[in-house]
Amino acid sequence: MSAVIFFIAAIGALTGAIGVVALRNPFYSVLSLVGHLLALSALFLLLRAEFLAAAQVIVYAGAVTVLYVFVVSYVGDGTVPLGPGGLRLRNVSMLFVGMLFVELAIAILGSGLSAIDGKGAPYVPGFGSPESIGEALLTKFLLPFELASLLLLVAAVGAVMLARRRAGGTTLEDIAYDESRYITPRSLFSGTMAEAVGALHAPPEAPRAPRKAADPVPASSPRAADDDASRGTHNPKDED
Amino acid sequence: MDIGWYLVVSALIFCIGAGGVLTRRNPLVILLCLELMLNAANLALIAFSRMHGNADGQIFALIVMVVAACEVAVGLGLIVAIFRRKLPIDVDELKELQG
Numbered sequence: 001m002s003a004v005i006f007f008i009a010a011i012g013a014l015t016g017a018i019g020v021v022a023l024r025n026p027f028y029s030v031l032s033l034v035g036h037l038l039a040l041s042a043l044f045l046l047l048r049a050e051f052l053a054a055a056q057v058i059v060y061a062g063a064v065t066v067l068y069v070f071v072v073s074y075v076g077d078g079t080v081p082l083g084p085g086g087l088r089l090r091n092v093s094m095l096f097v098g099m100l101f102v103e104l105a106i107a108i109l110g111s112g113l114s115a116i117d118g119k120g121a122p123y124v125p126g127f128g129s130p131e132s133i134g135e136a137l138l139t140k141f142l143l144p145f146e147l148a149s150l151l152l153l154v155a156a157v158g159a160v161m162l163a164r165r166r167a168g169g170t171t172l173e174d175i176a177y178d179e180s181r182y183i184t185p186r187s188l189f190s191g192t193m194a195e196a197v198g199a200l201h202a203p204p205e206a207p208r209a210p211r212k213a214a215d216p217v218p219a220s221s222p223r224a225a226d227d228d229a230s231r232g233t234h235n236p237k238d239e240d
Numbered sequence: 241m242d243i244g245w246y247l248v249v250s251a252l253i254f255c256i257g258a259g260g261v262l263t264r265r266n267p268l269v270i271l272l273c274l275e276l277m278l279n280a281a282n283l284a285l286i287a288f289s290r291m292h293g294n295a296d297g298q299i300f301a302l303i304v305m306v307v308a309a310c311e312v313a314v315g316l317g318l319i320v321a322i323f324r325r326k327l328p329i330d331v332d333e334l335k336e337l338q339g
Contacts (some may be wrong), residue, residue, distance in 0.1 A: 006241045012248045017253045017276050021260035026268045034270055040279055047246065047290040051297050052282075052305075059305060064275075066313050071298040071316045072268060075323045093262035097255045104251035108244065113291075116244040121293025132295050133302070141299050162317035163324075178319030 006046055021092030030068045037061045047120075049128040246287040254280035265330050267322070271315045278308045 016036025020029045037060045044053035108116070126132050137145045257276030263272055282301040289297025322329060 003241050006245065011246070013249065014252055014256070015255040016313040020269070020272050020276060021256055021264065026266055026272075027271050029272050033275065035275070036277070040283065043249070043283060044286055046241070048288045049286045049301070050286065052286060052298055052301055054339065055302065055305060059309060060257040060275075064309060067316055068268070068323075069271070071319060074330055075289040075319060082316065090256050091244060095261060096262065100258060101251060104254070105248070108247045109252065117242050119241070120243055120289070120290040124293065127293065128289075128295055128298055134297060136295055136299055144299070144303055145309075148303055151310055152306060155313045159313040159317035160260070162314065186247075212260070 002046060005042065007044070009039045011038070012073050015045060026072050027069070030065060031074060033068075034065050037065075048123065051128060051130045051133045152184035190240075243291045245286050247284055250280045250283040250287065252280075253277075253283065265332050267319055267329060267331055270331065271312065271319075275308060278304055278311075303310070313319075321339065 002207040013036050016032050016034075019032030020036060022030060033110060039055040041061075044050075044056060065203060110207045254277050257273045257280060260273030260276065264273065274290050282304050285297045285301045285304070289295060289301075319329065322334070327334065
């Protein structure tokens, strides 16, 4: 039974991997990666790594793939044709990959590890369960655990710094502050609790002076409109 | 199944990923292929962990997953930065850094 599951999962993982490499559209590559990861987590389950299989599905097939899909849809379909000399390079790299596989196979078969031909160590209950992983992480591997959290923090800050908008486009800081752009003027008592219960009546609003456009960039410029739309901060002048 | 089969599958996935890194030109797909290679390493680590009956290899694989997540975040940030500067999303065109 386990052999059947192994072959199904292994073929699924290999098909997914080939799909990632061979499909032209990056979006389909990401979808293929999802299939690959699910098949791989089945292999992890066969190796009795329950916690890792769950983490694989949640972290990879869940979070990381969503990130990829976001970026693919933001950047767009980057289908690039092979350039000049691309075919020769492709053949050379295929040769290199074939040699790499032969070398790995020799390394595996010639390693002299007798246990490779076995089904592994006898099964102990609790092997690879969340309890055992958590205990090992918080006792024996406390320092790598803390370092991993630090690494995640550094990566998050670095990703924000890299993807942030730099000089070149107009940012919010470039536009001179204009109160009427952000604050809707209203009379003194409007919107208070006293007005709500009817204790106070707001005086009739004075006719407001027409706002003048304080945008240094003319609105007809397609760049500015694009920037506003992409930031989601477009503030129509006639919005009240 | 014998542990050797898992190692063979791991080697195959690693080679497919390496071939993708070498042949594809879209940096997004190159990142995906790096994921494939890291996953192949994870599979080998877990197979060896099962072989020895020692869960330390699984901790190792978990740390590799953390590093892969960091790599994805920074790599996708780089791609977004490239896109915002209106540079081509093509590793063959982005060759100013080569020696």
